Amino acid sequence: MNNYLFIAGILSFLLGVIHSVLGEYLIFKKKRIKKEIVPSKDSLELRERHLRILWSTWHLASVFGWCIAGLLIKISLIENFQEIELVNFILELISSTMFFGAILVLIGTKGKHPGWFILLLIGFLIVVSCKIM
Known part of the structure; x- marks a missing residue:
């Protein structure tokens, strides 16, 4: 198991929960208005x-x-990568997304x-994980 990616995944999940x-x-x-799910009260700004x-x-x-x-x-959780190039591409995209988002x-x-x-931190953990793969 790659602990860096696992921690990055948990942080991403928790960030989403806390964000919402x-x-x-x-x-x-x-x-x-009246406990509706979607907020709909007009204001001067919105x-x-x-x-x-x-x-x-x-x-x-x-x-x-x-x-x-x-x-x-x-x-x-993957032990042996069949398509390491695809996995690296996905991880590069995700880490770039996290860095630009930051x-x-x-x-x-x-x-x-x-x-x-x-x-x-999530982007950094992904980059570190790629160095040890």
């Missing part, structure tokens, strides 16, 4: 349709994180959101 839970609590909780797509996109990021977590965990969150939040660090 805290987003619901800190951002979308006050935007609901119309209902904008709020709904923002909510959907928010949780879509978590779903993508869970998908990446599944890929990383599955790859971490930069985006770092710049977008001026470093105040801890998500950039977790994304950076």
